[in-house]
Amino acid sequence: MAGERVGLGHGKLLLFGEHSAVYGYPACGLTLSTSLRLRILDNPQNDWQLPDIDDRDCRLLTDFLAVMTPNLPVDCRRPGEIRVDSDIPQGMGFGSSAAWCVAFVRAMLGSEVAVDGIWEAAHRAEAFFHGTPSGIDTGLSVLDGLYAFAPAPPALPGARRLDGFPLHFLIGAAPRAGSTHGLVAGLRERIESGDGDAWGVIERLGKLSAEAIGVLAEGDSANVTELGRLADAAHQELANLGLSTSYVDQLLRLGRESGAVGGKLSGAGGGGAFYLLFKDPETADAAHRSLSAVRTGNGSGEVTLFRFSWVPE
Numbered sequence: 396m397a398g399e400r401v402g403l404g405h406g407k408l409l410l411f412g413e414h415s416a417v418y419g420y421p422a423c424g425l426t427l428s429t430s431l432r433l434r435i436l437d438n439p440q441n442d443w444q445l446p447d448i449d450d451r452d453c454r455l456l457t458d459f460l461a462v463m464t465p466n467l468p469v470d471c472r473r474p475g476e477i478r479v480d481s482d483i484p485q486g487m488g489f490g491s492s493a494a495w496c497v498a499f500v501r502a503m504l505g506s507e508v509a510v511d512g513i514w515e516a517a518h519r520a521e522a523f524f525h526g527t528p529s530g531i532d533t534g535l536s537v538l539d540g541l542y543a544f545a546p547a548p549p550a551l552p553g554a555r556r557l558d559g560f561p562l563h564f565l566i567g568a569a570p571r572a573g574s575t576h577g578l579v580a581g582l583r584e585r586i587e588s589g590d591g592d593a594w595g596v597i598e599r600l601g602k603l604s605a606e607a608i609g610v611l612a613e614g615d616s617a618n619v620t621e622l623g624r625l626a627d628a629a630h631q632e633l634a635n636l637g638l639s640t641s642y643v644d645q646l647l648r649l650g651r652e653s654g655a656v657g658g659k660l661s662g663a664g665g666g667g668a669f670y671l672l673f674k675d676p677e678t679a680d681a682a683h684r685s686l687s688a689v690r691t692g693n694g695s696g697e698v699t700l701f702r703f704s705w706v707p708e
């Protein structure tokens with residue numbers, strides 16, 4: 396449509412490597428079908444308007460636009476009215492801000508720009524939201540599928556598509572206490588002040604992630620139990636860093652009791668996204684039913700739970 400520029404960014408499920416990716420360790424994750432669609436409508440005032448956005452986010456995004464726009468090519472800077480439709484839960488660890496960055500740069504730069512150009516610009520944009528992104532969230536938002544990343548911050552990570560095997564998840568989002576920016580910055584402060592325990596955890600998380608990438612690259616579904624074991628071990632390390640909550644721990648415990656081979660938080664933590672992995676869809680469906688029954692009325696706040704199976708093409 397004339398006078399309308401459109402961009403789309405996907406949500407993501409990080410499987411392994413959150414936080415350690417910021418320090419250059421490998422990570423892997425999946426693109427989700429949830430997405431954020433952003434439209435920029437020309438307006439007579441020729442300025443930025445954000446009618447869909449609440450006051451707090453509006454201030455943040457106005458600053459974002461002021462910082463970002465001058466970095467775009469001169470002929471791609473025209474402001475307008477931004478309209479957003481999204482089914483990615485916001486601020487939960489499913490990559491809503493990365494999807495915002497991807498959708499925005501896609502709308503501004505136009506559909507003829509190649510994937511790497513969009514990823515590069517979205518990666519620079521994401522730095523506005525959380526300072527030192529590894530690039531894996533924007534990567535999963537731009538690319539489509541199961542990917543391993545070799546982060547090289549502040550540059551873009553290398554990305555490799557993985558064969559994988561059918562993965563049956565129960566995915567959840569619990570109330571969140573911190574932001575990605577705060578959690579990444581807090582951990583950096585600990586590491587820079589010489590906290591050897593925190594650095595040890597980062598190294599072990601990186602190693603677990605590398606092992607998980609090996610399992611997924613092999614593509615043998617008989618190894619799903621091993622993947623679950625690695626998820627449990629990675630969750631324990633993230634919990635050691637204070638990144639889990641007792642509520643997420645409890646939901647993961649219940650999931651394992653309901654037949655999950657393992658599970659962990661996903662993304663920056665502090666509550667937010669988590670996943671449980673199952674050998675087959677039937678066990679995952681049954682666990683979905685039992686966890687849905689348990690969580691209602693336990694008083695720890697709303698949890699979103701959904702079933703998701705990823706199957707290689």
Ligand code: MEV
Pocket residue numbers: 409412413414415416417488527528529530531532575579661662663
């Ligand atoms: C957030 O989804 C993942 C983190 O590792 C940050 C990043 O990689 O940029 C916590």
